[in-house]
Amino acid sequence: MEAMAPEQPNKAGLAAFSERADEPAAVTMLNLLEFAPDGGRERYAEYGTAVAPLLEKVGARIVFAGEAAPALLGDDSWDMVLLVEYPTRRAFLEMIGSEEYQAIAHLRTEALARGELHPVAGVDLPV
Numbered sequence: 001m002e003a004m005a006p007e008q009p010n011k012a013g014l015a016a017f018s019e020r021a022d023e024p025a026a027v028t029m030l031n032l033l034e035f036a037p038d039g040g041r042e043r044y045a046e047y048g049t050a051v052a053p054l055l056e057k058v059g060a061r062i063v064f065a066g067e068a069a070p071a072l073l074g075d076d077s078w079d080m081v082l083l084v085e086y087p088t089r090r091a092f093l094e095m096i097g098s099e100e101y102q103a104i105a106h107l108r109t110e111a112l113a114r115g116e117l118h119p120v121a122g123v124d125l126p127v
Contacts, residue, residue, distance in 0.1 A: 017119055021090045027119050028063060029092065031082035034114040041079070043111035050104040058091040060084055089119070 035041045055061065063083040070077050086092040095101055108115075 017089060018093060021088075021093055023089060025121060026085055026087055027089050027092065027121055028083050028085045030116075030118040030120050031080075031084065032068075032076075032078045032116040032118075033080040033082065033112060034077075035079045035111060036113045040111045040113065043107060044080075047104065047107035047111055050107060051101070054095050054098065054101055054104075055084065058095045059087040060091060060095070092119075 033044065035044060061084070063085050065080065065082045068078040068081050086095075096105075
């Protein structure tokens, strides 16, 4: 199977996410990022600066950002892991659908050689 471009939406995943847009629960987006060689990290920093006010506008917040180390299990490796919490799925969809976001989305695309975006929701585990 050929890898998708960093900004190529997974249509089935986006449809399933959108079907739950009216749920009132928060959702955390797990970003797995591999930067493009020759300036990808710097370009992503530009994206971060540009997206920050849009995150604030929809009530989202960065929960965690960190450099990734080589995998202990599995074969994939990433340069950075980022967790962004949105108050609702609808808030995420509104942000990425806005004209303001569309104007800066190219920065993320240009920054990445590869990326994955996974919506995750908290669960209660037995202790």
